[in-house]
Amino acid sequence: MVSTELLSAHILSSFVVVAGTITLFQLIAVLQRKLNAIWLQPMLISILVIIAILLWQDISFENYFSNSWLLNALLEPAVVALGFPLYQHLETITKQWKSIILVLFIGAFIAISTSFVITMLLIGDYTIAVALSLKSVTTPIAIAIAGQLDGNTAITAFAIILAGFFGALVGPPWLKFIKVKSPKAQGLAIGAASHAIGTATVSNISYEHAAYSSLALIVSAVITALISPFMITFLAGLI
Amino acid sequence: MIAFKKKTFKVLYSIFALFSCVALGKLCSYFVPVLPSSLYGLIIFTLTLHFRLFNADHIKSTVVWCLKHMGVCFVPAGVGIINHFELIKQFGLTIIAITFATTFILLTIVGLHYQRYAVDEE
Known part of the structure; x- marks a missing residue:
């Protein structure tokens, strides 16, 4: 019972982390296109914003990284797509x-x-x-x-x-x-x-x-x- | 409805093609550990398209979409800088300056040389 609860909590936090990262990235990408600003690089700005959130909320990188497993799993097929x-x-x-x-x-x-x-x-x-x-x-x-x-x-x-x-x-x-x-x-x-x-x-x-x-x-x-x-x-x- | 079915087929077909190349890449990297599996996968994907083992027309739209949004996959790894704050405090500015300068040198040399060769060949 406890392990099921833990599992569903992990799935929920993974969903929040992945959806949050994607939404942030897309928002910055839209902003970059609208403002036509090269420096507003979605990847870099997303990283900086997430680092700030992790430091502010005292969340460890390991915690964030294990919850973003879906994005990490897609890294390899993304490189293959090139x-x-x-x-x-x-x-x-x-x-x-x-x-x-x-x-x-x-x-x-x-x-x-x-x-x-x-x-x-x-x-x-x-x-x-x-x-x-x-x-x-x-x-x-x-x-x-x-x-x-x-x-x-x-x-x-x-x-x-x-x-x-x-x-x-x-x-x-x-x-x-x-x-x-x-x-x-x-x-x-x-x-x-x-x-x-x-x-x-x-x-x-x-x-x-x-x-x-x-x-x-x-x-x-x-x-x-x-x-x-x-x-x-x-x-x-x-x- | 037919258009939706066609689109779904193309997406599934592309996912199958990409993941089979990922799997083959892993296999190659296991037996010949010279390159990482993703680079083997990239080469295999190119070859399967070239030799028409996969139909490029079915794959194109999905892959174009993937390439447009692939940057987000690098975000979690990039956040990993957070674990190197101590090293950055100690040598940060010098490391940044050297990386910046040598990246510029490399960009300039490869860009200028290749442009000259390419123009000569064309």
Whole structure:
């Protein structure tokens, strides 16, 4: 009897948390469209509002996270759905695979080396330097590599979210500013720098953005998984 | 009524397609643990559409809707920053500055280089 009551209480609180998160997200999305304000990014503002509510009501993150299980369960099919825009542009992409791999290889190489060296010079902590070197890669891969290379996984997770939001929010206007106007180049750059968060955001701009961003997300993750162990060991030996 | 039935069929068909690719992705990740299961799933979904194992016309409307609203799924994980307040207090500003600067560098390099290559190829 007690367990049935507990179960129904859990179902009710899960419903409130999931419905509340979705409603908040949609309200901000409507507001963003009405005000035409790029900074009013629904994902970021929802996170900030929920953090404020949790702190105000003294609710633990674990409690909120366990009640939002439905949204977490949908995360994986949502990432899989990015295969659709990729399929639609597969023909064009296969024609340009050499330049795509070359550009993303250069990107991953520079991202790992600059982040590692700058962090070692400014903070001087190897575990944080590893964490920041992996921030442009999708969370599951970055956390696995960070663990393998003795990096700080908590900072890796934090830096991944930061990089995701920076690219998602500032990426499109910045790329326009430096005259990178092609949707392919914009999608590729944002997927490489801001992984799934960036891809989810630019998917709203156009299908081409979504396709190239998904592609960069996959290819960059594979390249980083392959080269980062060698690069980080080499750079750590130099500094 | 017929339109409603067609729509329901397309939604169910898309859910089946997506979740079978999620399951196959999990299987691949279990046997070849190089990539996370969602990325295997993404690749499998692309291939099944390319080789017409699933009908893209039936899937399109549901997936477009999913892509438009997928951002909400990242919210709970993002709220996880709340657990790293201590680390953020200690190194926060430097970490933010480095992440910001290097993300800009990466965006600029990939964007500019690819635009140049793409223009050359076209």
